[in-house]
Amino acid sequence: MTWPFRWILATLRGRRALRKSRYKKVVIVGLDGQDPLLNERFMEEGMLPNFSRLKKLGSYNRLQTTFPSESPVAWSSFQTGSNPGRHRIFDFFVPNRKNYLPELASAEIGPPLRKISFGKYAIPLGKPRLMLKRKSQAFWKVLSDYGIFSTILRVPITFPPEKFKGLLLASMSVPDLCGTQGTFSYYTSDPEELARHCMEDADPEFAGKVSTSDIIVAGKYFGCGSSREHAPIAIKAVGISCVIAKSYARIFYRNSVDGGFVIPYESENILKNEISTGDELELNVENNLLKNFSTGKEYNLKPLGEVLPIINAGGLFNYARTSGMI
Numbered sequence: 356m357t358w359p360f361r362w363i364l365a366t367l368r369g370r371r372a373l374r375k376s377r378y379k380k381v382v383i384v385g386l387d388g389q390d391p392l393l394n395e396r397f398m399e400e401g402m403l404p405n406f407s408r409l410k411k412l413g414s415y416n417r418l419q420t421t422f423p424s425e426s427p428v429a430w431s432s433f434q435t436g437s438n439p440g441r442h443r444i445f446d447f448f449v450p451n452r453k454n455y456l457p458e459l460a461s462a463e464i465g466p467p468l469r470k471i472s473f474g475k476y477a478i479p480l481g482k483p484r485l486m487l488k489r490k491s492q493a494f495w496k497v498l499s500d501y502g503i504f505s506t507i508l509r510v511p512i513t514f515p516p517e518k519f520k521g522l523l524l525a526s527m528s529v530p531d532l533c534g535t536q537g538t539f540s541y542y543t544s545d546p547e548e549l550a551r552h553c554m555e556d557a558d559p560e561f562a563g564k565v566s567t568s569d570i571i572v573a574g575k576y577f578g579c580g581s582s583r584e585h586a587p588i589a590i591k592a593v594g595i596s597c598v599i600a601k602s603y604a605r606i607f608y609r610n611s612v613d614g615g616f617v618i619p620y621e622s623e624n625i626l627k628n629e630i631s632t633g634d635e636l637e638l639n640v641e642n643n644l645l646k647n648f649s650t651g652k653e654y655n656l657k658p659l660g661e662v663l664p665i666i667n668a669g670g671l672f673n674y675a676r677t678s679g680m681i
Contacts, residue, residue, distance in 0.1 A: 382413075384409070385430075385433065385510070387426055387430070387511065388426070391417045394406065398410065400680075418433070421438070421439060422439070423439075423445065423446065425446060425447065426447075426511055426527070427444050427446070427447055427460065427461055427511060427512050427527065427528075428444055428445060428446070430510060430511040430512050430527075431444040431461075431489050431512050433510075434489075434493040434494065434495075434510065434512070434513075435489070435490075435491035435492060435493055435494070436491075436494065437491045441490065441491050442489050442490050442491045443488065443489065443490045444460055444461055444488070444489050444512065445460065446460055447459075447460060447461075448460055459488075459528055459536065460488060461487070461488055461489055461512045461514070461527070461528045462485065462486065462487055462488055462514055462515060462528050463484065463485070463486040463488060464483065464484070464485055464530055464534065465483060465484035466479065466483055466484070466534075467479040467480060467481040467482060467483055467484070468481060468484070469481055483534070485514075485515040486515070487514070487515055487517065489512055493513075493517065493519075495507055495519055495521055495523075496517055496519045498519075498520075498521075499519035499520040499521060502520065503520070504520050504521050505519070505520070505521035505522075506521055506522045506523075507521065507522070507523040507524070508523075508524050509524055509525075509526035510525075510526060511526050511527035511528075512527055512528060513525040513526060513527075514526075514527070514528045514529045514530075544585065544588075546588055546589070546591070546592035547592060549585055549588055549589035549592055550562055550589055550592035550593040550594075552589065553565075553589040553590060553592070553593040554589075554590075561593075562593050565593050565594050565595060566594060567594040568594070568596070569594060569595050570595065570597045570598070570599060570636055570638065571590070571595055571597070571598040571599070571600075572599050572600075572626050572627050572630045572636075573598060573599070573600040573601075573627055574600065574601055574625050574627050574628075575600070575601045575602045575625065576600075576602055576603065576604055577598060577600035577602070577603050577604070577607065577619075578603050578604040578606070578607025578608065578611075579604040579607070580604070581604060581606060581607045581610070582606050583610070584610040584613075584614050584616070586607055586610070587607065587610050587611040587614060587616035587617050588614070588616055590616065590617050591616040591617055595617060596617055596618060597617060597618040597620060597638060598611070598617050598618070598619055598620065599620045599621075599622050599626060599638075599645065599656065600619070600620075600621065600622065601621065601622055601624065601625045601626075602621065603619055603621070607619075612662045612665055612666060612670075612671070613665070613670060613671040614670050614671075615665070615666055615668065615669040615670030615671075615673065616670075618640075618659070618666055620638075620643075620645075620656045620657070620659070621656065621657040622645075622654060622656055622657070623654070623655060623656075623657065624654075626645075626654060629647075629650075629652065629654075630647055630650075631649070633649075634647050634648075634649040634650065635647070635648040635649050636648070640659075640663075643655060643656045643657065643658050643659075644656065
């Protein structure tokens with residue numbers, strides 16, 4: 356029953372700290388793997404106007420990376436202001452000292468210690484075991500000790516979240532619904548092999564049904580769960596050059612554009628409810644118009660905008676070469 360007094364004390368401390376601070380609000384934007392040289396070059400050429408505006412209104416500085424220069428290591432140093440020898444994150448994985456199998460370096464995730472089993476079912480008698488292996492303190496925890504509220508959005512190596520005054524949406528190392536870091540059964544980057552397994556979770560016979568120039572018409576958040584370029588590569592390799600969906604997972608969308616794999620058109624409405632498999636479709640890229648000859652209906656699509664030249668060039672690197680950027 357002491358929480359009201361602790362809350363009042365923390366609020367008073369936070370107000371006192373804010374009165375002494377030079378700035379009332381600070382926003383930090385960090386991009387994983389962003390090349391500062393290319394970033395600054397594109398800013399000078401006017402290709403990144405929003406970055407240029409942020410630089411003008413706020414502050415812009417290069418951050419020296421860590422050794423080794425890997426995402427979990429660098430982000431842990433960003434959070435704590437300490438080197439890997441102090442925060443103890445050196446890689447994505449570490450070997451288990453008992454069997455030398457790889458295990459997650461940043462967090463320990465395990466089932467409850469006790470459970471009641473009924474055949475193939477089990478009832479847990481407690482919470483799962485969760486422990487953040489990163490040492491030292493994140494800067495938002497330090498701010499919290501002074502009563503200052505922070506909002507942390509998708510900063511890697513923040514699972515499980517620490518207790519602090521604020522809100523946190525964890526990223527990287529967050530387990531999926533099965534309690535794993537993803538379940539994979541097939542490893543390849545060969546386009547022909549990827550084509551054989553394209554969309555097989557939705558339809559095991561999908562690859563055998565597709566013909567060249569077919570179009571995928573989907574619903575919302577198409578590509579959700581795909582963090583690599585293999586998904587659009589598989590779609591292109593099977594013969595599909597265009598996907599039409601209400602919305603996309605942004606990583607899938609950028610991979611499709613940057614690699615020049617498929618054209619990711621966005622529709623005003625969810626068209627998969629109005630278009631059936633086997634319908635004869637015509638896509639007019641110039642007018643952003645989709646016509647269904649089987650039903651006689653036409654649908655307006657959202658313009659591709661600035662990504663169209665990249666797609667026409669066959670991807671971001673080809674676009675950069677043909678336009679003289681590199």
